[in-house]
Amino acid sequence: MNKSSKLSLSIDRLPGVGDKLKQKLQRLGIEKVQDLLFLLPNRYIDRTHLTPIGALRPGQTALAQGNIELSQVKFGKRRSLLCRLSDGTGALQLRFFYFSKQQQAKLTRDALVRCWGTARRSGGILEMVHPEYQHIVPEQADVVEQTLTPVYPATEGLTQARLRRLTDQAVRSLANEAQRPLELLPEEIRRDFTLPDLLTALRYVHRPPPDADTEALLAGNHPAQQRLAFEELLAHHLSLLSFRRKIHRHSAAPLTLTAQRKRDFIRQLPFELTPAQTRVLKDLERDLAGHTPMLRLVQGDVGSGKTVLAALAALHAIDSGYQAAIMAPTELLAEQHYQNFSNWFSKLGVAVTLLTGKIKAADRKNRLRDFAGSTPVIAIGTHALFQEQVVFGRLGLIIVDEQHRFGVHQRLALLEKGAALATFPHQLIMTATPIPRTITMTVFADLDISVIDALPPGRLPVNTVVLANDKRPELIARIAEVCRQGRQVYWICTLIEESDAIQSQAATDTYDNLRTLLPDLRIGLIHGKMKSLEKDRVMTAYKAATIDLLVATTVIEVGVDVPAASLMVIENAERLGLSQLHQLRGRIGRGQERSDCILLYQPPLSDLAMTRLAIMRSTTDGFEIANKDMELRGPGEILGTRQSGLPELRVADLLRDAGLIPAVQRAARLIQEQYPDRVEALISRWLTDRQRYGNV
Numbered sequence: 001m002n003k004s005s006k007l008s009l010s011i012d013r014l015p016g017v018g019d020k021l022k023q024k025l026q027r028l029g030i031e032k033v034q035d036l037l038f039l040l041p042n043r044y045i046d047r048t049h050l051t052p053i054g055a056l057r058p059g060q061t062a063l064a065q066g067n068i069e070l071s072q073v074k075f076g077k078r079r080s081l082l083c084r085l086s087d088g089t090g091a092l093q094l095r096f097f098y099f100s101k102q103q104q105a106k107l108t109r110d111a112l113v114r115c116w117g118t119a120r121r122s123g124g125i126l127e128m129v130h131p132e133y134q135h136i137v138p139e140q141a142d143v144v145e146q147t148l149t150p151v152y153p154a155t156e157g158l159t160q161a162r163l164r165r166l167t168d169q170a171v172r173s174l175a176n177e178a179q180r181p182l183e184l185l186p187e188e189i190r191r192d193f194t195l196p197d198l199l200t201a202l203r204y205v206h207r208p209p210p211d212a213d214t215e216a217l218l219a220g221n222h223p224a225q226q227r228l229a230f231e232e233l234l235a236h237h238l239s240l241l242s243f244r245r246k247i248h249r250h251s252a253a254p255l256t257l258t259a260q261r262k263r264d265f266i267r268q269l270p271f272e273l274t275p276a277q278t279r280v281l282k283d284l285e286r287d288l289a290g291h292t293p294m295l296r297l298v299q300g301d302v303g304s305g306k307t308v309l310a311a312l313a314a315l316h317a318i319d320s321g322y323q324a325a326i327m328a329p330t331e332l333l334a335e336q337h338y339q340n341f342s343n344w345f346s347k348l349g350v351a352v353t354l355l356t357g358k359i360k361a362a363d364r365k366n367r368l369r370d371f372a373g374s375t376p377v378i379a380i381g382t383h384a385l386f387q388e389q390v391v392f393g394r395l396g397l398i399i400v401d402e403q404h405r406f407g408v409h410q411r412l413a414l415l416e417k418g419a420a421l422a423t424f425p426h427q428l429i430m431t432a433t434p435i436p437r438t439i440t441m442t443v444f445a446d447l448d449i450s451v452i453d454a455l456p457p458g459r460l461p462v463n464t465v466v467l468a469n470d471k472r473p474e475l476i477a478r479i480a481e482v483c484r485q486g487r488q489v490y491w492i493c494t495l496i497e498e499s500d501a502i503q504s505q506a507a508t509d510t511y512d513n514l515r516t517l518l519p520d521l522r523i524g525l526i527h528g529k530m531k532s533l534e535k536d537r538v539m540t541a542y543k544a545a546t547i548d549l550l551v552a553t554t555v556i557e558v559g560v561d562v563p564a565a566s567l568m569v570i571e572n573a574e575r576l577g578l579s580q581l582h583q584l585r586g587r588i589g590r591g592q593e594r595s596d597c598i599l600l601y602q603p604p605l606s607d608l609a610m611t612r613l614a615i616m617r618s619t620t621d622g623f624e625i626a627n628k629d630m631e632l633r634g635p636g637e638i639l640g641t642r643q644s645g646l647p648e649l650r651v652a653d654l655l656r657d658a659g660l661i662p663a664v665q666r667a668a669r670l671i672q673e674q675y676p677d678r679v680e681a682l683i684s685r686w687l688t689d690r691q692r693y694g695n696v
Helices: 003-008 019-027 033-037 101-106 160-173 177-182 187-192 198-206 214-219 223-248 259-267 275-288 306-319 331-345 361-372 408-418 437-443 469-484 500-517 532-543 578-585 607-618 622-633 658-674 676-686
Strands: 043-045 061-074 080-086 091-096 112-118 120-122 125-129 132-135 149-151 295-300 323-327 352-355 378-381 395-401 426-431 448-452 463-468 488-492 523-526 549-552 565-570 596-601
Touching: 003 033, 003 160, 033 160, 043 214, 061 091, 080 112, 091 112, 112 125, 149 160, 160 198, 187 658, 198 223, 223 295, 223 437, 223 658, 223 676, 259 306, 275 295, 275 306, 275 426, 275 448, 295 306, 306 323, 306 331, 306 378, 306 395, 306 426, 323 331, 331 352, 331 378, 331 532, 352 361, 437 658, 463 469, 463 607, 469 488, 469 565, 469 596, 500 523, 500 549, 523 532, 565 578, 578 607, 578 622, 596 607, 607 622, 658 676
Parallel strands: 091 125, 295 426, 295 448, 323 378, 323 395, 352 378, 395 426, 463 596, 488 549, 488 565, 523 549, 565 596
Antiparallel strands: 043 149, 061 080, 061 112, 080 091, 112 132, 120 125
């Protein structure tokens, strides 16, 4: 077999890779030998020199070596294997809680062992718990690694040692210079953007030499890493552009609205459109009038007035003889949209229909019949709109509210419902999550973007106060006074733990405590362990003002409108990120009264927590907050770690590598125009099928 063909072989063709190991590697996305080259280290450790045991200090991570003086199994609360090493300068204990009989048989007196781990003090002696170790023959006692040691993303049952052996084999396959087909970036792009060639970059990141710039490698700034980050971001960008081109190959029905009809709709609104709304509306009207499907994201801070623009877009569809489908992430939000649309359209003769899980069978059947016909209708719903039996006869527009709350396949499913005609539906995507420009350029490259960058006039900014936990008695008195004035209050409970059960218990305890302290108030409770129907019941009661004080975990929904809620207390506010604090604060300030958000914290505050709370106190600008949040926590938290909006990046980092993005965009255009045959190869190298549709 010549080496040039080895990289394209199935991974199980490598020595020692059987079915079980193959399955584990597949969990890391490794199918071929080449895939091992793109399983990139996420950090490095320096094993190029030995540290004398006598020089080890607690907390130090190091490579040490010595002869075993004593090996024994200790029985107690937990059985453990203890081995005492000595190198003549000092003694070090190795502790293993998980060990086999074979390990125990080999870790015996006088064996020469080399170990890597973090030293800690335990009962007067330094020890390492579960260090990486290997047996050394005396002749090799002074032979150490000649390169920094990579640490790879792992999966259960795959050790670092095994991954290093496998990547060693893949890297050795690169020795044959005939591997040039691996290089997908044209020479002019490498030259213009000063990028090393792929072979050099891969060899370097997998096995950095001892004199490597460790600081640059650990920071991810080394030219070899930047070359790979550039190619990865390029693959994501090309994927989104390819999806956009694919959609734009379809025709869309032009959706238009007469000037008189538009005036009639706007005239009956209880407010005037802001200049920002008017500007974004022009973007929508231009797109909807076109013969290619609109793909537009409208960003607008909490309360900026996105819903009325969605209604105007839907009216374009109705008056052009088409249907519009509006998806909301929860039943409560779907019902709120339904109420707003019904009020706005009641005098204009436009049919508005709601489809949620609550709708009874007979009603549901009638509504499905309406959708399946060609009668223009605005359908508002939740995930119920995705179900197989929901068929649209003439779908012209899809509106997705809070798009990152929906799974990829759900969004695709609704898109396909509209593709049954000769035309494709237009798409309008809305989000109240302010997203920094770096992320929009990367994550939403398939979409045109409009920003509603101003709140309606007369909307009072929320006053934010930072308060220590020992001021709770004064706060309780303030809540009683606010509720006596006929206004409503949120009390938000937060915990570090992700567990719904733990958060729910904390909220229940707070609820019980507040009922004791405020016996005259009507107090409600909502948390993640409650069923959806129960949560909806509580939120509906709160909206109807039959609850004065609502104790909640962070499950309270984006977009729920309770104008009488003018005070919010966020407990343990120091534990939340800026974007989440801003989203929560957006639940209040929707009425005519001045609203206050109290950020209750537990001293002492870390420097980071102090910075976050100071930012919240100083600004209500969601985009400024999102940018600060990305600086402090990184982009993974902006849309929420559980959301599907962000790409899963192997080597690139959206915050660190933001400077590459303009160059990536230029390179993507060049490749699409001059090297179209390389587009699919680049996308396939870096993205799974699931990732390709992350921004539908």
